[in-house]
Amino acid sequence: MSHSFDFIIIGAGLNGLTAAAYLAKAGKKVLVLERREIIGGAAVTEEIFPGFKLDTVTHNVAGFDANIARDLNLAQYGLELIQPDVSVFAPQRDGGAITLWRDDAKTADSIRVFSPNDATKWRAFRERMAKLARVLDSIHALTPPSITTTNPAELFSLGKLGLQVRGLGKRDMPEFLRALPMPIAELLDYEFENDLLKGALAAGGIHGLMLGPLGVGTTYNFLRGVNDGVVRATTFVRGGVGKLADALASAAKARGAEIRTNAHVVQIRVRDQRATGVVLASGEEINAPQIISSADPKQTFLQLIDPIELDPTFCARIRNIRTRGVFAKMNLALDALPNFKNATEEQLRGTISISPNMMYLERAYDDAKYGNISQQPYLEITIPTLLDPSRAPQGKHVLSVWMQYVGERLETGDLRLKNEQLGDLVIRTLSDYAPNLQSLVLHSQVLSPCDLQEIYSLPNGDINHGQTTLDQFLFMRPVPHFANYRTPLEGLFFCGAGAHPGGIPCAAGRNAAREILK
Amino acid sequence: MILPGTPFHPRTSDLCQPHNWRRWGKYIVAGSYELSPEREYWAIRNSAGLLDTSPLNKYIFQGKDATRVVNRIITRDVNKCAVGQVMYTTWCDENGKVIDDGTVHRVEENLFFVTSADPNYRWFCENANGFDVTLQDVSDTTAALALQGPNARKILQTLARAEMDSLRYFSVMPNHLREIPIMLSRTGYTGDLGYEIWMENKYALDVWDLLMEVGDAYGITPIGILALDIARVEAGLMLIETDYTSVRKAVIPDQMSSPYELGLGWTVALDKENFVGKRALVQENRRAPEWRFVGIEIEWDSLEEIYARKNLHPHLPLQTVRESVPLYDGDNQIGYVSSRCWSPLLKKYIALAHLRAPYFEIGSRVEMEVTVEHERQRARAVVGKTPFYNPERKRK
Structure with missing residues (x-):
């Protein structure tokens, strides 16, 4: 049977597009099918208010591997990354603030106001975290080897992984193994004394997780946010995160890939344990010898495939993947820059972190643990227009707020009715730090986990398609025995954030393409 | 309790x-x-x-997808089971190893009554997930x-x-x-x-x-079940945990059996839609089975002879013995008996046994270990046809 395409990729998010670009580069004929009218998945820039270009979901692409940009010539296709000098501005209500800069000396100066001890420790701490994170980076770039393997090639890669960890040396290797499962709160209590500093750092450990800083494994999550040696790094894309998707799409198309939007895949066809094609909502059927899904694992295996084709134990494992919506997103169009107490404009160019201390974060989680919305939520804010004025009309700004936690389960709560309440909560919380904010709001949009699931296909609103905890890491992601981007069905591959290494921009797509081309 | x-x-x-x-x-x-x-x-x-x-254990599957769900679970093709018909079948895990056996009663087009020896509710639920079916443990x-x-x-x-x-x-x-x-x-x-x-x-x-x-x-x-246990050996019917180990309770691979190894290859419909274990069973079906579940008859003369050495008359199991004893060909152990009894009707010492190829062919001669006065002896036996007793009235 002859096919027009070698590969059909389901979903034009960053991972789907990255896989498409790599496969196209290798000379394969690729068709990408996107349900929405625009590409990008959770990395989209949408002009929901005229003149304001908002990163509606993801607003930070830190962790994006520069090798991918090089491999695919993304600069040629318009990709320009912006890395502000400041990574985190962490204010407290009384107007004091700690600012974490790329420059260690400036950071230490900022900490010194609160704690001379912590200031002297900063550089060594940051360097050690950077060292541990580099090992994680190389683990994230790997295809997870099977731990039960007897295959020499896999044993070799398992051995290499071991050597890399060993390579950390006598002091850092035990530190690495000890740190990953640790609660970030304990690690930071051990290192520092100042609450504001610890809060600002701990927030990196809970990002996207249904866990507070006292939760085990939050140090692993914290280390995921240490990129290129920068703790809680912030990376913007000029024009918005959607431009990264656009660049990937252009790179893929330049090599002959076809990308269709408004093409909602509702079924993956299977015959004799082999994927043979897809069916669109319109009824159109497209066949290809290989199908790659970047949709989340639950959707891919439990909704798109006739359950009779899959083993019940495999399905049960997929069903048990922990997907939790923990955040709501609020996008604001502002008349002017809000006035954060005592802050210079330069300090606001990275991530603004409302995390005055670790117990504040833990209490925010406490509410969520019992199924509620945090009374005092953790907020992560970016104002990308400070470095990229093209994204709003002259003198105006966009403000992007990640609000954590929304503990209500989608299946039980009436969350879809609570957007207004969530929006009020964000403004009220933020007004303690930027009192004039409310008066500057021209337009606002709130996306609850419910919206994130419905519009952006994030399962339960989980940005990572599955919590990035150690039990869902490496060879256990998405489920044991299928961490190598393959599936129980011939001709069906998996390249979404539900696969290793989770929601690190483009990483799963790159890894999967490499594996598929083997 | x-x-x-x-x-x-x-x-x-x-x-x-x-x-x-x-x-x-x-x-x-x-x-x-x-x-x-x-x-x-x-x-x-x-x-x-x-x-x-x-x-x-008894279960009811009901609903639009009941037929597909039952067919996903069992090895036989339920589409060939008419309304009002009952099928004996096995079901397997993903590796084609037997979990349990039982009967499927097609009461209505999309209503099945399933019986099993062991509890299977959880397994059935896992298989029913994603389908339009309600499953009741009754x-x-x-x-x-x-x-x-x-x-x-x-x-x-x-x-x-x-x-x-x-x-x-x-x-x-x-x-x-x-x-x-x-x-x-x-x-x-x-x-x-x-x-x-x-x-x-x-x-x-x-x-x-x-x-x-x-x-x-x-x-x-x-x-009571003691009388039943004699009748079922005469009928050549196997009993879970006696004649085979459910893969759920098996501790080592040797304890797991495929339907082919249990002589139940006839219950495996490889030509039907995908079902649990199909992939493994297709593979296995390409190979000649290593084991088979058979009936054997212990020769009276041989039994009499080994007891006579101790001046004893043959000791016969008047209830079914559910213990394994080895079967030999010369010095090689080639299988084992899993259930044995004296058949009061046939006046024969009969047993259900697992034998390796090629010894499982009908007419094949083997030896069964018999302990006489605490000493190990061997009695000659021959592989026979099951059911040992098969009255016409059963089907008439």
Whole structure:
């Protein structure tokens, strides 16, 4: 049977597009099918208010591997990354603030106001975290080897992984193994004394997780946010995160890939344990010898495939993947820059972190643990227009707020009715730090986990398609025995954030393409 | 916790003279009603034995996708099971190893009544996930009786409201015994003419009393599982945890069996839609099976000879022995017996056994270990055809 395409990729998010670009580069004929009218998945820039270009979901692409940009010539296709000098501005209500800069000396100066001890420790701490994170980076770039393997090639890669960890040396290797499962709160209590500093750092450990800083494994999550040696790094894309998707799409198309939007895949066809094609909502059927899904694992295996084709134990494992919506997103169009107490404009160019201390974060989680919305939520804010004025009309700004936690389960709560309440909560919380904010709001949009699931296909609103905890890491992601981007069905591959290494921009797509081309 | 009796316990406990209660699943049932099960055995073959089978696990699959779900689970093709028909089948795990065996009753187009030896609710639920089907575990709410033996039909005819003379072997029908609604299937575990009666618990005692009253004229006899155990060996029917180990309880791969290895290759429909274990079974079917489940007959002369050496007459197992003994060809162990008994009817020492290729062929000669006065001896045996006893009335 002859096919027009070698590969059909389901979903034009960053991972789907990255896989498409790599496969196209290798000379394969690729068709990408996107349900929405625009590409990008959770990395989209949408002009929901005229003149304001908002990163509606993801607003930070830190962790994006520069090798991918090089491999695919993304600069040629318009990709320009912006890395502000400041990574985190962490204010407290009384107007004091700690600012974490790329420059260690400036950071230490900022900490010194609160704690001379912590200031002297900063550089060594940051360097050690950077060292541990580099090992994680190389683990994230790997295809997870099977731990039960007897295959020499896999044993070799398992051995290499071991050597890399060993390579950390006598002091850092035990530190690495000890740190990953640790609660970030304990690690930071051990290192520092100042609450504001610890809060600002701990927030990196809970990002996207249904866990507070006292939760085990939050140090692993914290280390995921240490990129290129920068703790809680912030990376913007000029024009918005959607431009990264656009660049990937252009790179893929330049090599002959076809990308269709408004093409909602509702079924993956299977015959004799082999994927043979897809069916669109319109009824159109497209066949290809290989199908790659970047949709989340639950959707891919439990909704798109006739359950009779899959083993019940495999399905049960997929069903048990922990997907939790923990955040709501609020996008604001502002008349002017809000006035954060005592802050210079330069300090606001990275991530603004409302995390005055670790117990504040833990209490925010406490509410969520019992199924509620945090009374005092953790907020992560970016104002990308400070470095990229093209994204709003002259003198105006966009403000992007990640609000954590929304503990209500989608299946039980009436969350879809609570957007207004969530929006009020964000403004009220933020007004303690930027009192004039409310008066500057021209337009606002709130996306609850419910919206994130419905519009952006994030399962339960989980940005990572599955919590990035150690039990869902490496060879256990998405489920044991299928961490190598393959599936129980011939001709069906998996390249979404539900696969290793989770929601690190483009990483799963790159890894999967490499594996598929083997 | 004290194991409970079944819904028939108020009757069976009055009758069970030796109090030899046996555990069956999470219940206790009578081993025999007299000290020896012999009379009960003969009732199965000559009149009618009434057996409490309530501890069986029972499930109802109902809904649009019921057929597909059942077909996903079992190895046989349920599409070939007509409404009103019953199928004996195995089901396997993903590696094609047997989990359990039981019967599937197609009561309506999309309503199946499934029985099994072990509890399977969780496994069935996992298989039903994602389908439009409701699955009920009715094990504890459905009482069951087996009426087995040549007079079983006559007894039921006098009670059944709907005509049941033509109910064929391995068929099922809704019926009433007088006013009491029941399901009646022509099934059993004795290899004889027989029926199973399925009813809500609340009717259990009334049904028991009716059958005992009307059956009296036909020699109805309550039987325990010891008598059953002899009849089922004669019928060549295997028992889970005795003749094979469920893959769920197997500790090492050697303890797991595929349907082919159990002589149940005929229950595997590789030509149907995907089902659990299909991939592995397709592979296995390409190879010649290494093992087979067979019947063997121990030679009387050989047995007499080894006992005579100790000046003893042959000792015969008058109840089924559920212990494994090795089978040999010369010095090589080539298999093992898993159930053995003296067949009172055939006057033969018979056994159910697992044998390696090529020894499992009919007529093949093997030796079975026999312990005589604490010394190991070997008796000659020959692989025979099962069922050992297969009366025409079973199907007629």
